Amino acid sequence: xxxxxxxxxxxxxxxxIAPDEDLSxxxxxxRLRDQLQLDSMDFLDIVMExxxxxxxxxxxxxxxxxxxxxxxxxxLTPKFNALAAKS
Amino acid sequence: xNSGAQYDVAIIGAGLSGLAAGIRLAHFxxxxxxxxxxxxxxxxxxxxxxxxxxxxxxxxAVTNFVPSGVKGTPLGKILRQLRIDRxxxxxxxxxxSRVAFGPDGGRVLRFTNDFALLESEVAxxxxxxxxxxxxxxxxxxxxxxxxGPAGAxxxxxxxxxxxxxxxxxxxxxxxxxxxxxxxxxxxxxQFAIMFRALYLEGFARxxxxxxxxxxxxxxxxxxxxxxxxxxxxxxxxxxxxxxxAALVLDSGEEIVASQVLSSIGITETGALMGRPPSGAxxxxxxxxxxxxxxxxxxxxxxxxxxxFFNDSDRFTYRDPVGQVDPRSGIICFPNNFEYGPGxxxxxxxxxxxCLANYESWAGLPEDGYRDCKARWFGAIQESxxxxxxxxxxxxxLARATVATDMFTPTTVEKFTGHFRGAIYGAPxxxxxxxxxxxxxxxxxxxxxxxxxxxxMLSGISMANQHILRAPVAVA
Numbered sequence: 001x002x003x004x005x006x007x008x009x010x011x012x013x014x015x016x017i018a019p020d021e022d023l024s025x026x027x028x029x030x031r032l033r034d035q036l037q038l039d040s041m042d043f044l045d046i047v048m049e050x051x052x053x054x055x056x057x058x059x060x061x062x063x064x065x066x067x068x069x070x071x072x073x074x075x076l077t078p079k080f081n082a083l084a085a086k087s
Numbered sequence: 088x089n090s091g092a093q094y095d096v097a098i099i100g101a102g103l104s105g106l107a108a109g110i111r112l113a114h115f116x117x118x119x120x121x122x123x124x125x126x127x128x129x130x131x132x133x134x135x136x137x138x139x140x141x142x143x144x145x146x147x148a149v150t151n152f153v154p155s156g157v158k159g160t161p162l163g164k165i166l167r168q169l170r171i172d173r174x175x176x177x178x179x180x181x182x183x184s185r186v187a188f189g190p191d192g193g194r195v196l197r198f199t200n201d202f203a204l205l206e207s208e209v210a211x212x213x214x215x216x217x218x219x220x221x222x223x224x225x226x227x228x229x230x231x232x233x234x235g236p237a238g239a240x241x242x243x244x245x246x247x248x249x250x251x252x253x254x255x256x257x258x259x260x261x262x263x264x265x266x267x268x269x270x271x272x273x274x275x276x277q278f279a280i281m282f283r284a285l286y287l288e289g290f291a292r293x294x295x296x297x298x299x300x301x302x303x304x305x306x307x308x309x310x311x312x313x314x315x316x317x318x319x320x321x322x323x324x325x326x327x328x329x330x331x332a333a334l335v336l337d338s339g340e341e342i343v344a345s346q347v348l349s350s351i352g353i354t355e356t357g358a359l360m361g362r363p364p365s366g367a368x369x370x371x372x373x374x375x376x377x378x379x380x381x382x383x384x385x386x387x388x389x390x391x392x393x394x395f396f397n398d399s400d401r402f403t404y405r406d407p408v409g410q411v412d413p414r415s416g417i418i419c420f421p422n423n424f425e426y427g428p429g430x431x432x433x434x435x436x437x438x439x440x441c442l443a444n445y446e447s448w449a450g451l452p453e454d455g456y457r458d459c460k461a462r463w464f465g466a467i468q469e470s471x472x473x474x475x476x477x478x479x480x481x482x483x484l485a486r487a488t489v490a491t492d493m494f495t496p497t498t499v500e501k502f503t504g505h506f507r508g509a510i511y512g513a514p515x516x517x518x519x520x521x522x523x524x525x526x527x528x529x530x531x532x533x534x535x536x537x538x539x540x541x542x543m544l545s546g547i548s549m550a551n552q553h554i555l556r557a558p559v560a561v562a
Contacts, residue, residue: 016170017167017170018167019167019172020155020156020158020163020166020167037158037159037163039164041164041168041547041548041551042167042168044551044555045167045168048114048115048116052116060556
């Protein structure tokens with residue numbers, strides 16, 4: 001998986017948990033909560049969806065790594081790839 | 088965690104908060120079961136059928152209504168967190184409501200779902216108070232959706248900005264009637280929640296009432312894999328080592344769950360552990376319901392959605408000395424929402440709600456209870472009619488009435504299990520939801536959020552904070 005595909009996977013999740021948000025212009029280097037109405041509960045949903053859909057576990061200590069799309073990609077892409085390599 | 092546990096989470100009570108918490112937890116893969124003593128879901132916002140007609144128990148209007156596209160609101164939050172599409176709740180906005188004070192209802196503040204109307208009403212009827220009113224609105228806008236810390240007095244706060252006691256009472260009256268568990272005052276946090284819910288946001292209703300919302304919640308809960316056991320009350324909580332070690336059901340069966348969420352109230356939950364009731368004064372209500380053979384507007388009553396009335400110099404919000412305090416109350420016409428062209432309730436409904444004293448209803452023998460109901464039914468309606476356009480002929484209401492029903496605090500206690508029929512629970516709320524037991528949490532009325540949307544938000548936030556553990560600040 002590439003960084004771009006990873007960002008797409010995260011955006012797909014956000015589209016489902018926040019259907020009322022416009023996601024067409026999300027800036028990858030800006031914190032998600034600074035450009036979208038997402039609170040800590042919504043981040044919890046992102047974490048849950050990552051586990052449910054992709055089998056990726058994000059421990060609480062790492063939640064800050066999900067701040068922006070860029071940081072998501074940096075943190076999650078290796079996890080996606082590690083899972084793909086295992087299967 | 089607990090190797091013998093049958094469930095990760097047991098929820099006591101299948102009202103709005105319990106169901107919302109259940110959906111949330113089941114979504115996150117928790118093994119969750121809701122235990123409900125009644126045979127129907129809904130709790131204080133239940134529904135029933137009588138004589139072939141459908142009635143709502145609590146719902147006058149869903150507060151906190153905002154149209155699609157308004158962000159950062161309680162309604163938006165619950166829709167998101169429960170994965171509910173706005174259209175599923177099918178909420179239709181109110182036509183318009185008013186506060187009517189004075190012996191003939193001559194002092195009026197109208198309000199709708201557009202806050203600008205209330206602003207202009209205050210500015211034109213209380214010109215010297217307009218700036219103070221704006222200050223209050225600003226405070227509420229800046230308050231957290233959860234209302235903030237408990238304890239402060241809303242009246243004291245309002246008096247800092249408003250000097251006319253009439254306006255103070257007129258603004259507080261709807262907020263207290265729709266959500267104060269305290270006599271003659273409100274907790275400031277509750278005030279902020281209710282001011283937002285009623286004035287900044289507004290009223291709506293699904294055409295078919297609260298059962299529409301209940302159906303949606305049940306469907307989501309089932310889809311997410313949640314279990315539900317009806318007619319299956321929790322008789323006691325077994326306490327061991329500072330934990331809720333097990334729940335004993337009415338049948339005697341024991342249930343072990345790692346965590347327990349109780350939506351039944353602070354005192355009611357304490358009673359499951361053998362604690363005596365706190366003796367706190369709670370507030371009860373009576374409601375009269377008349378079913379009409381025509382729309383209220385056709386009878387000559389116009390199209391008010393809700394009317395909050397008071398005939399006296401000051402607005403008294405106390406446990407009445409007699410059985411009922413008919414001086415003030417709430418009139419609700421469920422017909423008067425914008426259901427859309429060609430859609431509406433086939434029959435008219437006229438509901439009037441007043442404060443009532445629990446003890447004076449609870450101690451009555453059956454025929455005495457029936458007589459009191461009959462007597463108060465008429466008195467309450469007569470009181471309310473003073474605040475509506477006069478009907479002609481005089482007996483037009485009686486002629487149009489095809490069915491009636493009435494509930495008292497004892498009815499509420501019987502069907503919801505809330506002690507003394509307290510609709511808004513204990514006077515002192517527990518916003519944190521924690522208890523003396525490390526794995527027992529509260530949600531619902533006594534956690535502090537009120538109304539249909541508030542109840543759901545309560546269940547969601549308690550599930551998030553205590554069981555799913557949303558970090559306080561993330562990213």
